[in-house]
Amino acid sequence: MKKKSAIDVLPAEGGLGNEPLLAVDNLHVEFHTRAGVVRAVNGVSYSLSAGETLAVLGESGSGKSVTAQAIMGILDMPPAKIPQGEIRFHGTDLLKLSEEARSQIRGERIAMIFQDALSALNPVFTVGWQISEMFRVHRGMSKRDGMKKAVELMDRVRIPAARQRVNDYPHQFSGGMRQRIMIAMSIALDPEVLIADEPTTALDVTVQAQIMELLAELQRESNMGLILITHDLGVVADVADKISVMYGGRIVENAPVYDIYKAPAHPYSKGLLDSIPRVDMKGQELYAIKGLPPNLLDMPSGCAFHPRCPYRQDNCVTDAPPLYEISGVRGSACHYWREVLDGSRG
Amino acid sequence: MSDTNTVTAPKAPSRRKPKERKPASLWSDAWYDLRRNKVFVAGSLIAVVLVLMAFFPSVFAPQNPSACNLADARQGISSAHWFGLDNQGCDTYARVIHGARVSILVGVLTSLVTGLVGGTLGLIAGFYGRYVDVILSRVAEIFFAIPSILGALLLLSVVGRDKAGVWTVVIALAILAWPMVLRIMRAAVITAKNQDYVTAARALGASPWRISVRHILPNALAPVIVVCTMNLGVFIAGEAALSFLGVGIQSPNISWGLMIADARNRFLMAPEPLIFPAVFLSITVLSFVMIGDAVRDALDPKLR
Amino acid sequence: MAAVGEPILEVRDLVKHFPLTQGIVLKRQIGAIKAVDGVSFDLHKGETLGIVGESGCGKSTLAKLLMALERPTSGSVRVNGRDIAAARGAELKRMRRNIQMVMQDPYTSLNPRMTVGDIIGEPFDIHTEVAPKGDRRRKVQELLEVVGLNPDHVNRYPHQFSGGQRQRIGIARGLALQPEVIVCDEPVSALDVSIQAQVINLLERLQNEFDLAYIFIAHDLSVVRHISDRVGVMYLGKFVELGKDSEIYDRPAHPYTQALLSAVPVPDPEGREQRERIILQGDPPSPANPPSGCRFRTRCWKAQEICAEQEPPLQIWPGTSHESACHFAETHDVVHAS
Numbered sequence: 001m002k003k004k005s006a007i008d009v010l011p012a013e014g015g016l017g018n019e020p021l022l023a024v025d026n027l028h029v030e031f032h033t034r035a036g037v038v039r040a041v042n043g044v045s046y047s048l049s050a051g052e053t054l055a056v057l058g059e060s061g062s063g064k065s066v067t068a069q070a071i072m073g074i075l076d077m078p079p080a081k082i083p084q085g086e087i088r089f090h091g092t093d094l095l096k097l098s099e100e101a102r103s104q105i106r107g108e109r110i111a112m113i114f115q116d117a118l119s120a121l122n123p124v125f126t127v128g129w130q131i132s133e134m135f136r137v138h139r140g141m142s143k144r145d146g147m148k149k150a151v152e153l154m155d156r157v158r159i160p161a162a163r164q165r166v167n168d169y170p171h172q173f174s175g176g177m178r179q180r181i182m183i184a185m186s187i188a189l190d191p192e193v194l195i196a197d198e199p200t201t202a203l204d205v206t207v208q209a210q211i212m213e214l215l216a217e218l219q220r221e222s223n224m225g226l227i228l229i230t231h232d233l234g235v236v237a238d239v240a241d242k243i244s245v246m247y248g249g250r251i252v253e254n255a256p257v258y259d260i261y262k263a264p265a266h267p268y269s270k271g272l273l274d275s276i277p278r279v280d281m282k283g284q285e286l287y288a289i290k291g292l293p294p295n296l297l298d299m300p301s302g303c304a305f306h307p308r309c310p311y312r313q314d315n316c317v318t319d320a321p322p323l324y325e326i327s328g329v330r331g332s333a334c335h336y337w338r339e340v341l342d343g344s345r346g
Numbered sequence: 347m348s349d350t351n352t353v354t355a356p357k358a359p360s361r362r363k364p365k366e367r368k369p370a371s372l373w374s375d376a377w378y379d380l381r382r383n384k385v386f387v388a389g390s391l392i393a394v395v396l397v398l399m400a401f402f403p404s405v406f407a408p409q410n411p412s413a414c415n416l417a418d419a420r421q422g423i424s425s426a427h428w429f430g431l432d433n434q435g436c437d438t439y440a441r442v443i444h445g446a447r448v449s450i451l452v453g454v455l456t457s458l459v460t461g462l463v464g465g466t467l468g469l470i471a472g473f474y475g476r477y478v479d480v481i482l483s484r485v486a487e488i489f490f491a492i493p494s495i496l497g498a499l500l501l502l503s504v505v506g507r508d509k510a511g512v513w514t515v516v517i518a519l520a521i522l523a524w525p526m527v528l529r530i531m532r533a534a535v536i537t538a539k540n541q542d543y544v545t546a547a548r549a550l551g552a553s554p555w556r557i558s559v560r561h562i563l564p565n566a567l568a569p570v571i572v573v574c575t576m577n578l579g580v581f582i583a584g585e586a587a588l589s590f591l592g593v594g595i596q597s598p599n600i601s602w603g604l605m606i607a608d609a610r611n612r613f614l615m616a617p618e619p620l621i622f623p624a625v626f627l628s629i630t631v632l633s634f635v636m637i638g639d640a641v642r643d644a645l646d647p648k649l650r
Numbered sequence: 651m652a653a654v655g656e657p658i659l660e661v662r663d664l665v666k667h668f669p670l671t672q673g674i675v676l677k678r679q680i681g682a683i684k685a686v687d688g689v690s691f692d693l694h695k696g697e698t699l700g701i702v703g704e705s706g707c708g709k710s711t712l713a714k715l716l717m718a719l720e721r722p723t724s725g726s727v728r729v730n731g732r733d734i735a736a737a738r739g740a741e742l743k744r745m746r747r748n749i750q751m752v753m754q755d756p757y758t759s760l761n762p763r764m765t766v767g768d769i770i771g772e773p774f775d776i777h778t779e780v781a782p783k784g785d786r787r788r789k790v791q792e793l794l795e796v797v798g799l800n801p802d803h804v805n806r807y808p809h810q811f812s813g814g815q816r817q818r819i820g821i822a823r824g825l826a827l828q829p830e831v832i833v834c835d836e837p838v839s840a841l842d843v844s845i846q847a848q849v850i851n852l853l854e855r856l857q858n859e860f861d862l863a864y865i866f867i868a869h870d871l872s873v874v875r876h877i878s879d880r881v882g883v884m885y886l887g888k889f890v891e892l893g894k895d896s897e898i899y900d901r902p903a904h905p906y907t908q909a910l911l912s913a914v915p916v917p918d919p920e921g922r923e924q925r926e927r928i929i930l931q932g933d934p935p936s937p938a939n940p941p942s943g944c945r946f947r948t949r950c951w952k953a954q955e956i957c958a959e960q961e962p963p964l965q966i967w968p969g970t971s972h973e974s975a976c977h978f979a980e981t982h983d984v985v986h987a988s
Binding site: 060174177205209212232235236271276278279280285286287288290 | 704705812814815842843844845846847848850851854869871872873875876877895896899909910911912913914915916917918919920922927929930933985986
Binding site for chain 3: 370371372373541542543545546547548549550551552553556560561564565
């Protein structure tokens with residue numbers, strides 16, 4: 001009988017309210033391309049409560065961005081298809097709503113910011129015009145009122161000399177400032193959920209720190225839920241309450257943030273944590289996860305991670321592991337999660 | 347840590363392996379796609395037939411296109427004359443078949459000439475930049491400005507009506523079209539020049555010659571090939587237009603444009619001598635446009 | 651590890667200004683972008699010098715200057731005593747054998763229309779004296795093995811490889827001429843996190859095996875710490891701090907370095923509330939118009955009058971153990987939670 005270790009039943013930090021604000025339930029997304037069917041998302045479930053920060057961690061091809069785009073409803077429906085799954089917002093399945101209803105929610109109640117602010121902003125309109133558009137389209141405000149609100153928002157996201165800069169064009173701002181403008185547009189209508197898809201990957205580290213602090217502050221003010229999609233384990237450690245790690249279109253681990261860094265329960269999470277160099281310590285050779293990320297057109301059988309896994313056994317090749325429940329707030333999609341938790345090598 | 351990138355995944359027997367092809371360059375990948383493109387196949391078949399017509403007209407039409415009897419003018423379709431007779435009493439069918447030679451020759455030769463001239467100058471302009479580029483681009487713009495009919499008329503008067511032939515038309519068309527090829531090559535070269543692999547070659551100590559021939563040219567060639575292929579159809583139509591206006595091919599040489607011009611006045615009385623060359627002309631142009639379209643899709647890097 | 655003796659690379663007062671001109675036919679110079687504005691350092695055999703800085707600091711331009719892909723406005727880059735910046739023609743070509751480069755983007759640094767064998771073999775085609783013709787294929791296959799790729803794949807094309815594998819091909823190409831110095835310009839930034847460790851390990855192994863010296867330019871401070879023996883911090887075209895990795899990371903003396911390090915997120919949520927946060931305000935000034943005196947003073951919390959009047963030289967200030975450029979240099983550990 002396995003002894004329960006101390007890390008097992010910590011409640012999720014910062015989870016307010018009993019019902020999650022947003023719940024993704026067994027979502028599947030496929031892309032029908034010339035070369036075949038790409039199963040980008042294969043049964044993903046995660047949830048977000050008000051005021052909470054959920055980090056979705058994964059590398060390219062893990063399906064983290066596609067899941068977020070499905071939540072926002074901005075996937076091109078051919079070639080994308082959602083054969084299965086629900087996305088519940090306040091209990092209502094968004095996938096069953098009409099496009100009109102979804103577009104009302106999009107931007108107003110669930111908002112998204114992207115990695116590259118320069119291409120997300122329209123280069124031929126001033127930033128003031130673009131921010132005020134949110135108010136003109138969704139709240140029916142006049143141009144003048146919309147502009148006033150735009151200046152207010154630019155102040156709120158700490159853009160210096162907002163009143164003068166409201167008539168500037170996106171290319172006249174630096175990368176960090178453009179990201180703030182995108183944040184301003186996204187919080188304009190006080191959304192309940194903000195999805196940030198790699199918001200700071202393209203920015204310098206000092207600017208990244210500024211932006212993350214801004215996001216945290218805005219979240220505190222409005223009790224907004226934040227889904228942070230990233231591949232940076234450092235950023236996650238700084239701001240997240242809980243993490244979902246994705247690999248090959250599936251969630252391989254769910255955990256509160258302190259637990260996963262102290263004791264990961266999936267070989268992929270463990271491999272990632274062991275392989276990143278740290279600024280506060282200098283080690284010997286880095287542990288490197290061997291092999292390559294999976295080809296989404298030709299996924300390995302059984303567990304998608306098995307070709308690269310040091311804990312692999314025979315049944316890993318044939319049986320895809322479900323998300324085993326470790327505790328009320330932790331899950332791991334590995335047949336041998338106990339061994340991983342123990343830290344022993346296979 | 348052993349070799350980190352050979353992934354030894356045990357074979358799952360029920361899984362279908364994705365189609366294995368021999369290691370393929372981008373060119374052979376493009377050819378592979380082309381072969382499967384119905385538009386390309388259709389266009390190419392028509393083009394092949396037309397080329398055969400151009401080089402072996404007597405195989406298709408044993409009749410003599412110059413055996414004309416004015417007394418038989420404007421007779422309709424009959425078993426002896428499948429397309430009827432034209433205003434001069436000549437067999438339309440034979441003339442249409444023989445007319446293919448001029449069209450194909452003009453199309454191919456003009457494409458080659460514009461490709462070589464425009465391509466070479468574009469490569470030089472894009473690669474060296476600065477003054478060389480400024481001079482070549484301005485010269486190209488001057489040629490761009492020459493109106494086509496005027497240019498052809500001038501050329502015809504210089505050469506003389508009896509010496510005028512396929513080459514006159516080729517030069518008249520090429521003079522107008524080479525600036526476009528220069529621009530496309532120049533733009534492609536400038537893009538290629540800024541790629542990291544060119545920087546890497548410079549860092550290795552490669553000479554400018556090696557860089558332009560080994561690195562830039564192969565990567566700049568694709569858009570030029572597409573343009574020259576699509577232009578083939580345009581040149582064929584251009585020759586027909588010039589001949590129609592009387593400043594291209596002169597009789598007794600046979601050209602579809604000339605035939606259309608000759609048949610114009612008596613069209614209502616005898617439509618066949620106009621319709622048949624027009625239809626052949628359209629199909630010819632269409633076939634090359636289809637080929638050009640398919641080539642463009644096959645070479646488009648975004649679809650790779 | 652760092653070796654003693656003569657440095658194989660000596661950079662002195664390297665400057666690169668890009669002129670800003672006005673006018674179409676007759677161009678008048680109205681200013682200059684001072685991309686690199688006085689950089690000096692030494693590099694010894696087998697050593698790794700990491701260079702960190704944010705966008706606009708000039709580190710990419712510095713890489714190009716070291717590789718003689720740009721000609722400096724002034725200053726020298728001596729490789730084994732000979733100035734590569736002043737060399738021309740055949741001499742320059744010969745000197746290139748000794749200093750090679752690994753580039754950032756694995757998707758654009760390999761010619762898509764050449765086979766991998768041709769790409770790695772090109773150095774031998776350019777410098778025919780390094781390998782006799784018959785030997786080339788074998789050498790290319792050896793290089794593929796050394797970087798961990800299958801030597802049977804010589805006839806494949808870059809698009810048939812993953813990002814990490816392409817980067818290995820780029821590294822193999824850099825090794826072909828057996829240089830003593832390799833300039834790595836953000837070699838792992840474009841790779842997935844799980845692949846970065848593989849490539850970093852490869853670079854370290856190659857360094858040990860071939861006694862290579864690296865200039866490792868990156869913006870990721872954690873990666874730089876891991877691989878470097880010494881580190882230089884760049885800001886607006888100059889070094890503001892230069893020292894051993896432990897000195898820079900555990901005892902930074904310059905305010906910019908301290909701010910930079912405090913901004914790097916540590917993958918450990920424990921103590922995340924206790925770590926010192928220095929959040930710099932605003933954007934860096936333009937390199938066309940750097941502030942007078944100390945360039946960092948416009949964003950520095952320690953700035954005084956002297957900072958605007960006198961530019962602090964890069965030297966070892968009292969109370970510190972390594973070079974920095976600050977009138978008020980003071981070591982302060984920002985990385986570890988107090």
